[in-house]
Amino acid sequence: MKFKTISEGAVKLKIPIAKRIYDADVFYNPVMVLNRDISILIAKVFGFESAVDLLSATGIRALRLKKEAGVKEVFANDANPYAVKLIKANAKLNRLKVNITKLKANEFFCKTSQGFDY
Incomplete structure (x- = not known):
């Protein structure tokens, strides 16, 4: 798999x-940039403290x-092992610490008892 590096936000x-x-x-869907921009703005304005991206793909x-x-x-x-590797690489590229899991969405919620703001 070949990659290119882009910037978003x-x-x-x-x-x-x-x-x-x-x-x-x-x-990765570049058409959804505005959707992600709005999500980020909402999380910032409302001071969300926890979030989960269930189908994270690239991790953006x-x-x-x-x-x-x-x-x-x-x-x-x-759940995609290629996605999990890419999320790890992208987190490292940005020097960010996020919790990365490789589960189906329903499995994630079965194994996680906490609630999320987003």
């Missing part, structure tokens, strides 16, 4: 190179929540 990100976004081993939303919104406890979860 205050985060640098390695994303897979593919002809179409749906063909990559790990999903989780990393931006940590870096830009200042969310204290962030979980980046994905």
